[in-house]
Amino acid sequence: KQEVTQIPAALSVPEGENLVLNCSFTDSAIYNLQWFRQDPGKGLTSLLLIQSSQREQTSGRLNASLDKSSGRSTLYIAASQPGDSATYLCAVQNRDDKIIFGKGTRLHILP
Amino acid sequence: DGGITQSPKYLFRKEGQNVTLSCEQNLNHDAMYWYRQDPGQGLRLIYYSQIVNDFQKGDIAEGYSVSREKKESFPLTVTSAQKNPTAFYLCASSIVLVNSPLHFGNGTRLTVT
Numbered sequence: 001k002q003e004v005t006q007i008p009a010a011l012s013v014p015e016g017e018n019l020v021l022n023c024s025f026t027d028s029a030i031y032n033l034q035w036f037r038q039d040p041g042k043g044l045t046s047l048l049l050i051q052s053s054q055r056e057q058t059s060g061r062l063n064a065s066l067d068k069s070s071g072r073s074t075l076y077i078a079a080s081q082p083g084d085s086a087t088y089l090c091a092v093q094n095r096d097d098k099i100i101f102g103k104g105t106r107l108h109i110l111p
Numbered sequence: 112d113g114g115i116t117q118s119p120k121y122l123f124r125k126e127g128q129n130v131t132l133s134c135e136q137n138l139n140h141d142a143m144y145w146y147r148q149d150p151g152q153g154l155r156l157i158y159y160s161q162i163v164n165d166f167q168k169g170d171i172a173e174g175y176s177v178s179r180e181k182k183e184s185f186p187l188t189v190t191s192a193q194k195n196p197t198a199f200y201l202c203a204s205s206i207v208l209v210n211s212p213l214h215f216g217n218g219t220r221l222t223v224t
Contacts, residue, residue: 004153032210043115043201043215044154051210089153097161097208098169099144101153 002027002094004102012108013080021075021105023090028068031093035064035075037086038104044089047075080109113138117202117216124196124223132187132219134202143185144203144213147171154201160185161208189221196223 003026013019023033032051036044048057048064050073056065063076077084089104115136124130136143142161146154156169160179174193179185185204189196201218205211 034212036213036215041218041220043117043217044203044213046212046214049210049212091154091213093209097167098156098159099213100156101146103151103153 002030002092002098002100004090004092004100006088006090006102006105008105009103010106010108012110014110015080015082017080018076018078019080019107021077021088021107023073023075023102025071025073025092025100027094028071029095030068031095031097033064033066033073034091034093034099035062035073036089036091038089039086047088082109082111085109115202115204115214115216117200117219119219120217122219122221124221126223127191128223129188129190130196130221130223132189132200132202132221134185134187134216136183136185136204136214138204138206138214139182140204140206140214141182142205142208142211143179144205145169145175145177145185145187146201146203148199148201148218157187157200159208189223196221 034049035047050066061078087104091101118133144159145157158177160166176188202216203213
């Protein structure tokens with residue numbers, strides 16, 4: 001059974017720093033991995049989707065990488081801003097089509 | 112604006128009553144999903160639908176039912192058989208089932224007492 005883990009559960013960093021969020025998964029037979037952000041009490045917003053044949057995707061200050069063989073993905077945020085404070089979740093889509101989420105990392109950017 | 116609308120935002124019910132959560136999308140997406148989110152837990156998949164008149168159970172379908180009579184609508188009924196129904200419910204859609212980003216609604220917080 002696929003398990004998705006995000007460590008740490010919470011992270012605080014000063015504004016302006018670059019940071020990396022981690023995601024690991026147990027079954028490498030996936031179609032893709034997605035990163036989302038969630039603000040308190042809201043739905044999720046899709047940030048990046050990496051297909052299994054790809055190594056990375058970039059959008060603005062965000063860069064996500066995927067190493068399928070080791071079951072790892074990272075989300076790199078450059079020059080962090082207070083508006084980046086949110087919970088970041090990763091999710092993998094298995095070969096049975098189901099999308100499985102990690103529990104997320106709560107990120108707090110200190111002004 | 113295109114998007115997913117979940118209503119109501121907050122819902123209160125007495126134990127033993129069935130309740131239906133609404134999810135409507137105007138994105139022309141084929142696939143739709145229902146997730147449940149509890150504090151300290153990730154999202155857990157309840158049901159998903161690849162196309163009209165077809166849906167599949169997720170990991171925690173017991174005590175829930177869905178229908179997909181129209182492409183834009185995917186209502187979720189929480190029945191009295193669901194043992195712990197109090198939760199934040201999120202509806203999502205994607206263009207197709209595989210390799211397509213998920214778009215989420217803003218959720219319905221259901222409280223059952």
